[in-house]
Amino acid sequence: MKAFTHARVIDGRGGFIPDGTVVVDGSTIVNVGAASGVEILEGTEIIDCGGRTLMPGLMDAHTHLETTASNNVINEVAQYNLPTRTMRSYWNALETIRAGITTVRDVADIGDCVIAVRNVINQKLLPGPRIIASGKAINQTGGHASMSTEYQWSRPDAGGSGHCVDGEAECRRAIRTEVAAGADLIKIYVTSGLYDPFLGKPRDEFSQKEIEALCEEAANSGKKVAAHCHTAKSAKYCIENGVASIEHGMMINEETLELMKAHGTFWVPTTIVYQMMADGAKYGLGSSTIENSRKALVNQEKMFRKALDMGIKIGIGTDCGGVLINHGETARELECLNRWGMTAMDCIRAATSANAELLGIDSITGSVEAGKEADILIVDGDPLEDIRILQNQEKILVVMRGGEYYKDTFSGLC
Ligand SMILES: [Zn+2]
Numbered sequence: 017m018k019a020f021t022h023a024r025v026i027d028g029r030g031g032f033i034p035d036g037t038v039v040v041d042g043s044t045i046v047n048v049g050a051a052s053g054v055e056i057l058e059g060t061e062i063i064d065c066g067g068r069t070l071m072p073g074l075m076d077a078h079t080h081l082e083t084t085a086s087n088n089v090i091n092e093v094a095q096y097n098l099p100t101r102t103m104r105s106y107w108n109a110l111e112t113i114r115a116g117i118t119t120v121r122d123v124a125d126i127g128d129c130v131i132a133v134r135n136v137i138n139q140k141l142l143p144g145p146r147i148i149a150s151g152k153a154i155n156q157t158g159g160h161a162s163m164s165t166e167y168q169w170s171r172p173d174a175g176g177s178g179h180c181v182d183g184e185a186e187c188r189r190a191i192r193t194e195v196a197a198g199a200d201l202i203k204i205y206v207t208s209g210l211y212d213p214f215l216g217k218p219r220d221e222f223s224q225k226e227i228e229a230l231c232e233e234a235a236n237s238g239k240k241v242a243a244h245c246h247t248a249k250s251a252k253y254c255i256e257n258g259v260a261s262i263e264h265g266m267m268i269n270e271e272t273l274e275l276m277k278a279h280g281t282f283w284v285p286t287t288i289v290y291q292m293m294a295d296g297a298k299y300g301l302g303s304s305t306i307e308n309s310r311k312a313l314v315n316q317e318k319m320f321r322k323a324l325d326m327g328i329k330i331g332i333g334t335d336c337g338g339v340l341i342n343h344g345e346t347a348r349e350l351e352c353l354n355r356w357g358m359t360a361m362d363c364i365r366a367a368t369s370a371n372a373e374l375l376g377i378d379s380i381t382g383s384v385e386a387g388k389e390a391d392i393l394i395v396d397g398d399p400l401e402d403i404r405i406l407q408n409q410e411k412i413l414v415v416m417r418g419g420e421y422y423k424d425t426f427s428g429l430c
Contacts, residue, residue, distance in 0.1 A: 017041045017060040018419075021051065023070035024398065028368035028383035030361060032400075038070055040390040043419040047386055063426070065394055071364060072384050073118025073391035073417060074406070075371035076346040077284050078242075078263055078333025081108045081122050081147070082129045085342045093126050102129040106142065108343045109133055112336075113145040115344030115409060118391040118417045119382075120145055121333070121375050123203040123242050123263065124153035124161065124178060131198050145417065146391075148375050150242065151199035152178030154190045154230065159221045160208045160244065178203075184229035187222075191233040201260070202234040202241045206250040210266055210290065210308045217308065218246040218267055224253045231257035240376060242284075246312075248272050255281045261331055261374055266290060266312035268319055276328050282374045283323060284331040287316060287356075288349045292340045299340055320356050330358070331374045332367040347406035360403045390419040394426055 018040045025036035025048065037054040039047040047054050056062070082105045083093060096104065105125075112120060122130045134147040155161035155178055162180050179190035191202055206222045222230070227250070234241045240260035245251050248269040251262050255275040261282035262268065268283075276283060293301060293309035323330065332350065336343045350363040358366070372382025381389040394414035397405045405411050415423040 017046075017057060018063060019054075019056045019060045020063050020065050020070055020392075020394070021056075022067055023065035023394070024067060025384055026069060026071040026361070026364055026400065027385060028072035028365060029385075030365055032361075035067075036070070038384060038392070040392075040416075040419055043389055045384060045386055045388050045390050045392075048384055068413065069393075069395040069398060070384065071393050071395065071399070072368040072382060073393055073415065074116050074346050074367045075119040075121070075332065075375065075382065076112070076117050076334055076336065076367075077121045077123075077261070077282075077331040077371050077374055078286050078335050078338075079112070079120045079122050079343065080124055080335070080337035081105045081112070081120065081133065081343065082125050082127065083337045084108065085337060085340050098127045098129065101127055102132050105129040105133045106136075106144065108337060109137070109144045109147065111343045112346075113415060113417060113422045115346070116393045116406065116412045116415050116423075117344065117346045118145055118415065118422075119148070119371070119375065119377070121148045121150075121201065121242070121371075123150045123201075123244075123333075124338075125149060125151055126178065128152065128197060134200075135198070143420065143422065146377070146381070148200045148377070149198075150201050150203035151194045151197050152190075153203040153205060153244075154179045154181060154187065154194070155205040156180070156221045156226075157182050160205045182226075184225055187226050187229045188233045191230060191237065191239075195237045195239060199239065202230070202239050203244070204230050204241060204254075204259075205244045206254060207244070207246045209244075210246065210264075210293070210305070210312055220247055220250045222250070227253040228257050231259060240374075251275070255279050263333065264290075264335075265319070266316050268315075270319075270322065273319060273323055273326055273328055276323075277326055280329065282329045282331045282370075284333040284374075285316060285320060285353070286333045286335045286349070287313070287320070287352045288341055288345075289335045289339050290316065291352055296340075317356055320353070324357055329370060329374070330366045331371050332363075345407070347403070350403045350406060354403045360400045363403055364399065390416055392416045
């Protein structure tokens with residue numbers, strides 16, 4: 017048994033204990049409370065946190081572990097064969113957990129590399145973060161996930177990040193194929209992206225009937241659906257058909273928010289990506305991408321502030337590995353949303369217990385509570401005072417998942 021004492025405990029559900037004790041037995045948190053109220057059994061290893069912050073491990077609900085940040089993911093995929101991409105996915109998973117992100121939801125894996133990495137981690141053959149993986153995403157011919165190079169636009173059958181399907185029957189077959197291949201959830205692309213070079217602005221892709229078929233088929237298999245979706249029209253079809261989350265949502269409107277509220281749908285804005293794209297000259301992005309991102313951010317901020325007022329469920333995701341942003345940089349999204357009016361406490365709640373609810377693992381992890389997995393961080397400083405501290409790797413002293421240390425620069429300090 018281990019007891020973390022004299023910790024400022026942020027429990028991930030909005031609770032705070034100024035001088036707390038957290039007792040871990042094996043992989044599980046067994047007791048949490050104010051110092052005076054927690055009994056420490058003889059023989060327990062004491063780790064005196066000395067007033068530092070103890071909080072749940074962060075979660076990222078929108079990663080692409082198979083690729084590293086670049087401005088052209090498809091080119092990167094073309095560069096490496098599958099075994100190399102699988103090994104690189106594992107490396108990215110390690111980078112992620114070392115940075116304090118103990119769980120990710122991976123949403124689009126081109127070669128089932130992330131499924132493979134998830135499997136070996138679940139089998140306890142290799143250490144790593146908890147991964148909830150979508151496997152291949154589902155996308156229409158010529159749709160968002162099948163583009164990125166001029167060649168692919170001229171050859172819509174050239175594929176992309178997953179199943180290229182049209183019509184209800186093919187949509188259903190793609191879902192059945194992914195479920196059979198071991199997907200934990202289903203990722204669908206229902207609109208184009210903001211930066212698709214030949215469109216100029218986001219368009220709706222899958223039809224209402226196709227979205228219905230996709231969602232019904234996923235529900236039949238008990239799988240949640242994450243929908244890459246920018247427009248209000250497609251968001252409406254997705255939400256009405258029960259998707260778990262709208263990803264990005266740059267062009268959504270007030271009706272979308274009302275629907276999200278009524279259906280309990282999560283919004284995962286991944287705004288950090290668009291903020292970087294809006295500043296895209298330094299990353300070699302074209303002027304239309306930069307212009308589109310800037311315009312869309314004005315709407316997204318407005319909608320986000322409304323969503324906060326309305327109590328819409330917000331998930332934290334970064335799209336890391338997709339465009340520009342690196343693995344392990346999840347805390348940058350917290351800074352963006354904090355700037356847009358979300359309190360630091362709510363940012364942490366979104367990245368921990370709310371994300372756990374979105375991922376369907378809230379009975380296992382996502383908070384510092386008795387009975388939960390010991391997925392915890394010790395942070396040198398106060399993220400409630402300054403959320404950016406979670407981006408500073410020197411301040412993340414301890415990363416623990418399921419009672420196992422992935423980083424421990426703390427013991428040397430005390
Ligand atoms: Zn993505």
